[in-house]
Amino acid sequence: MTADLSTAPSSAPAELWAQLPRGLVGQLAPCAGRLAKEILSEIQQQVPVYAVPLSGRFGQYLVQIVERAIRRCFESVADPRASGEDWNAMLREAGRLEYLAGRNMDALQTAVRVGARVAWRRVAEVGRTEHIPTQTLLVLAEAIFAYVDELSTVAIEGYTQAQTQASGAVERRRRELLKLLLAQPQAPRRAIEELALAANWTLPEQISVLVLEYREEYFEPPISVLGNDVLVDFESEEPCLLAPGTGERLIALSEWLGDRRAAVGPTVPVAEAAAALDCARRTLALCQRGIIDSAGLVFSEQHLSTLVLLSDEFLAEHLAQRGLAAFAGLTDKQRSRLTATLLAWLETRGGINEIAARLEIHPQTVRYRMHQIEDLVGDKLADPHQRLELELGLRALRLTRPEVTGDEPEDHQFE
Numbered sequence: 001m002t003a004d005l006s007t008a009p010s011s012a013p014a015e016l017w018a019q020l021p022r023g024l025v026g027q028l029a030p031c032a033g034r035l036a037k038e039i040l041s042e043i044q045q046q047v048p049v050y051a052v053p054l055s056g057r058f059g060q061y062l063v064q065i066v067e068r069a070i071r072r073c074f075e076s077v078a079d080p081r082a083s084g085e086d087w088n089a090m091l092r093e094a095g096r097l098e099y100l101a102g103r104n105m106d107a108l109q110t111a112v113r114v115g116a117r118v119a120w121r122r123v124a125e126v127g128r129t130e131h132i133p134t135q136t137l138l139v140l141a142e143a144i145f146a147y148v149d150e151l152s153t154v155a156i157e158g159y160t161q162a163q164t165q166a167s168g169a170v171e172r173r174r175r176e177l178l179k180l181l182l183a184q185p186q187a188p189r190r191a192i193e194e195l196a197l198a199a200n201w202t203l204p205e206q207i208s209v210l211v212l213e214y215r216e217e218y219f220e221p222p223i224s225v226l227g228n229d230v231l232v233d234f235e236s237e238e239p240c241l242l243a244p245g246t247g248e249r250l251i252a253l254s255e256w257l258g259d260r261r262a263a264v265g266p267t268v269p270v271a272e273a274a275a276a277l278d279c280a281r282r283t284l285a286l287c288q289r290g291i292i293d294s295a296g297l298v299f300s301e302q303h304l305s306t307l308v309l310l311s312d313e314f315l316a317e318h319l320a321q322r323g324l325a326a327f328a329g330l331t332d333k334q335r336s337r338l339t340a341t342l343l344a345w346l347e348t349r350g351g352i353n354e355i356a357a358r359l360e361i362h363p364q365t366v367r368y369r370m371h372q373i374e375d376l377v378g379d380k381l382a383d384p385h386q387r388l389e390l391e392l393g394l395r396a397l398r399l400t401r402p403e404v405t406g407d408e409p410e411d412h413q414f415e
Contacts, residue, residue: 014076021136022077022078027126027130035070035122039114039115042115043115046114065094068090069151073147091151091154092161093158094155095108105152108159115148123140123144173199174201181242182273202244204270207242208247208266209240209241211239212257212261213262226253227243238281247265254296260296261287262297265280265283266300282310291306292306309399322389323394326376326378327339335404339404341359342373
């Protein structure tokens with residue numbers, strides 16, 4: 001089957017795809033991987049703002065959208081009526097990101113045109129090699145360039161939508177106010193007051209800051225959940241919001257989070273907003289590492305001791321290593337048992353039966369181990385300052401490397 005150019009409508013890409021033989025996909029598919037690399041390389045050469053490392057967030061998105069554009073071409077040949085909603089959503093997001101990056105649409109439209117030229121050049125080469133009829137190639141060329149126009153149109157829709165959402169002067173001032181409040185060091189009080197007035201936002205006595213785990217999909221709960229007095233930044237790579245009053249009001253946000261983690265910093269005066277943000281971010285980071293058990297919304301206030309212990313992990317590790325230097329000559333199993341026993345002794349103030357219950361061992365085993373520990377560490381257990389250092393170091397070690405301070409029931413007592 002060959003394409004009939006006389007019946008090819010230039011304004012409808014789907015109708016052009018429909019005129020192409022379905023077997024064309026098999027002839028073109030082998031060049032897809034190489035084609036994606038060529039398009040990316042040419043775009044980065046021709047569009048300076050896109051000459052970024054492909055390992056970064058934007059670079060990864062660029063790779064993703066080029067590969068998806070090629071797949072969409074093949075899908076359109078195989079089934080011209082296949083739904084393209086997911087692809088259109090991706091294009092609108094590309095337009096939105098261009099606006100958020102502070103660029104106009106010139107760069108993206110240039111990249112699309114560059115990609116089309118490279119694609120046609122490669123397809124023409126394959127056409128000669130595979131002896132694809134000339135008329136078929138001409139219809140394919142027209143489909144590609146009609147497809148390019150469609151891409152630009154949809155991306156512009158996303159750009160325009162983002163522009164419309166951000167067009168209000170009050171909203172722009174509220175975003176500026178949020179940045180000002182969270183800046184470190186914070187801006188002068190007078191500057192904050194003036195911008196708050198312009199943004200129609202009443203400065204509260206205390207505030208709470210919430211940070212969200214970044215995801216590719218856009219997240220914004222309805223105003224009915226947040227309230228008009230909440231300042232938000234859900235577009236950046238470190239999404240956050242600032243709410244007047246205590247963090248308790250943010251509990252209503254939990255049902256909108258899904259499996260996305262979020263952390264609320266301590267309630268603080270406005271002048272300490274940056275410190276609350278830092279605390280919330282450190283809490284979220286510990287949640288992501290599994291050190292703080294989390295699902296949904298987590299409050300920093302409930303994990304202050306963990307945050308203090310791990311505020312400087314290098315020093316905490318060094319403190320633990322120094323305290324346990326006397327255990328260096330032991331086997332891993334011996335070291336783990338004595339470390340677990342020492343930490344339990346420090347936490348229980350030396351209650352033998354309580355230690356035995358906690359470790360699920362015989363009290364006599366506890367006594368035996370404590371004799372070993374006393375022989376190894378000498379007078380440290382009698383010195384309050386050194387006991388404190390030991391406990392701090394071991395507690396931090398239990399958080400970051402629980403296997404080191406673990407224990408297991410004994411098969412043989414008094415070991």
